Amino acid sequence: MEKSVKSIALNYGLYLGIILVLISVAIYAIDLKLMANLWLGIGMILFIIGMGVFATAKAKSHFNGILSFKDAFSAYFIATVVGVAISSIFSFILYTIIDPDAAEEIKKISVEATINMMEGFNAPAETIAKAVEEAEKVDQFSIGNTLKSLAYGAIFQAVIGLIVGAIMKRSDPDA
Secondary structure, X not given: OOOOHHHHHHHHHXXXXXXXXXXXXXXXXXXXXXXXXXXXXXXXXXXXXXXXXXXXXXXXHHOOOOEOHHHHHHHHHHXXXXXXXXXXXXXXXXXXXXXXXXXXXXXHHHHHHHHHXXXXXXXXXXXXXXXXXXXXXXXXXXXXXXXXXXXXXXXXXXXXXXXXXXXXXXXXXXX
């Protein structure tokens, strides 16, 4: 049976999700402070984009280098959204059901990181106090915030997917 773009993308989305879950477990086991590390966050975003591009390239190679814009976009978008959704579901379960105390610790770490960053930018004390107050109110692992984060992430991945689709598309020269 011939594989479709969607099945190829879904497979790579599952691989991405498993890798992201393993990274989350490693961070949880090693040091929760890594959750607030800016460079690790940027690295994770780049890794997710890279896996989406890889899934698109695999789909293109499966179809002998011919891939429409729609299929290139779909391969990227499905792979990244499935992977991030798996990771988000895992994080929700880990930090709301299994270990809610870790979520509180991450909130404290995030507040400290916010204070340090704002002090580094010489922000006024009242601005820092207001930012801390707002940060302490947020439950980043609640179902609402998890869904909101997934929605924003899907929009971001759609924009990147449009760019990847435009770059990776290739029409059939015989058509």
